[in-house]
Amino acid sequence: MPDIVTITLNPALDVSTSADAVAPTDKVRCGAVRHDPGGGGINVARVVQTLGGRALAVFPAGGPTGAMIEDLLDGMDIPARKIPIGGVTRESFTIDERKSGLQYRFVMPGPELSPKERRACLDEIARAAEGARMAVLSGSLPPGVSPDFVQETADLATRVGARFVLDTSGEALRHVRSGAYLIKPSLRELREWLGRELRSEAEQVDGAYGLIARGVSEVMLVSLGAEGALLVTSQGYERLPAIDVPVCSAVGAGDSMVAAVCxxxxxGLDLRSAVRLGMAAGAATLMTPGTGLCRREDVERLYAQQTASATIAPLKAIPRS
Structure with a gap:
């Protein structure tokens, strides 16, 4: 049984290509096309595999795109459990504009899940998570799935003894009330969750710590984009600077971070070392074009650079408001 089970409620067949320029009305002549199995949890499973671990990917899928995702995962030797659905799994499309270096990303909503299909997902997650050490729910929820599904999954993970890790947004994020070990919101998502601007570091720490104090999660890992990340626990907090790398594509960087932390x-790494490994994986994914994810050698090199010359200072005290 793999130590890590990933859950992707709204998987996608990721299609990526490039073009000299993207312009309205005109035909955009594209280069070679790449297909990848995508969606948050599936990306997490791919990165765990890249780093030398084994993760079991659980996801609902249907139609030819769903079958292609299954085939791609099989070709990558990633264990997977597909829950068949009547709808057709979505595609996501990414195009890199060579002239400007800009990237355009088109994300479809995904098929609606019926009540029976939602129940089948929960049943399969329960079976898969039995004996796992971590259960990771990552990505958006498809149409027809109540945001309460997140709390149901957290409760399920707690019952089987797996640490629950969450990386989602919007209503799904705001509906988790308890049972998470680690939640990774972006700063924008944390602002929307709390309904506050969180302009200063002290306000960001206070907001994240407030969720910990309410029992929502033991750890909050707030991604700050180009400003790095903020790790907050009940014992204190740490601001981690971004790793300076050449950026080719941001697709999957957050998923890579979650995967490497888990x-x-x-x-056996301690939490703060695991977060540094996550930072290295996120940065390494920024270096790959299109929907490609990190390379192991890049992750190991960037992680070594973070840990070779610096002593990890004690956590800073939580500012009391």
Whole structure:
């Protein structure tokens, strides 16, 4: 049984290509096309595999795109459990404009899940998570799935003894009330969740710590984009600077971060070292074009650079408001 089970409620067949320029009305002549199995949890499973671990990917899928995702995962030797659905799994389309270096990303909503299909997802998650050390729910919810599904999954993970990790947004994020080990919102998502601007670092720490104090999660890892990340626990907090790398594509960077944190924890790293491994994986994914994810050698090199010359200072005290 793999240590890490990933859950992707709204998977996608990721299609990526490039063009000299993207312009309205005119035909846009594209280069070679790449297909990848996508969606948050599936990306997490791919990165865990890249780093030398094993993750089981659980996801609903249907139609030819769903079958293609299954085939791609099989070709990558990633264990997967597909829940058949009547709808057709979505595609996501990414195009890199060579002239400007800009990237355009088109994300479809996904098929609606019926009540019976939602129940089948929960049943399969329960079976898959039995004996796992971590259960990771990552990505958006498809149409027809109540945001309460997130709390149901957290409760399920708690019952089987798996640490629950969450990386989602919007109503799904705001509906989790308890049971998470780690939640990774972006700063924008944290602002929307709390309904506050959180302009200063102290306000951001206070907002994240407030959720910990309410029992929502034990750890909050807030991604700050080009400003790095903020790790907050009940013991204190740490601001981690971004790793300076050449950026080719941002697709999957957050998923890579989550994957490497989970991989590091199951490999025996302490939380702060695991977060540094996550930062390295996120940065390494920025270096790959289109929908490609990180390379192991890049992750290991960037992680070594973070840890070789610096002593990890004690966590800073939580500012009391």
């Amino acid at each position: 991989f590091g924890l199951v490999q």
